[in-house]
Amino acid sequence: MWTSSTPFAPPAGRADLESGRALTPRFDANGLVTAVVTDHATGEVLMLAHMNAEALARSIATGDAWYWSRSRASLWRKGETSGHTQKIVEMRVDCDQDAIWIKVEQVGPACHTGARSCFYRRVVAGPNGQAPRLER
């Protein structure tokens, strides 16, 4: 029986990675894959985060978004202190299995600043050859 503590099989060759039916994540040197999180309803990119094997396995097993915090060096369930949880509606993996895309039902803001999305500023080219600026 597969549980959230079952290890993932190691990545195989490129053909299996790209065309296979097995999830064999390519964790980086720090043991992480990148997770892109979008709002299931609007498609908006809410945040980027990282998952280690346990966070990924718990996310699959529970349907709640679990991440690895690089700054705190700890596993966390999104919203466990803020209440701003993420229920996973769909999970996808990319061609070489080093990135995960989850579509979530986001409760409240996704960003710690209180913004709905962490990407609350546009980068706009500066007028008359000036440096780019950020606009909300």
Added chain:
Amino acid sequence: MWTSSTPFAPPAGRADLESGRALTPRFDANGLVTAVVTDHATGEVLMLAHMNAEALARSIATGDAWYWSRSRASLWRKGETSGHTQKIVEMRVDCDQDAIWIKVEQVGPACHTGARSCFYRRVVAGPNGQAPRLER
């Protein structure tokens, strides 16, 4: 005059990073930020890639998507060999300025496998407690 060879100012404190008007990217130890690329029209996540300072600056200055290839250790303009270019419609930056979201007009497939998006497989929990599987 700001050009694609002008360096970005170094990141300041948290308040400036989160609320400021200046783009001061927090490049990682390898000099990279992560870029999430979505289809401007459909919102679909097409791919994840990395930008070093020059790739980011060229993307801003030209409106074409430029990346840093970690495997080839070289700068590349998306589509320069395949023709599958990405015209940037909008660029956003996240709260702590270590991730970029670009909405693009994608010509042809974004993925080197020929798929429209690199995220062409869903991760589905296995039935009866079996390991998760990938479905197209």
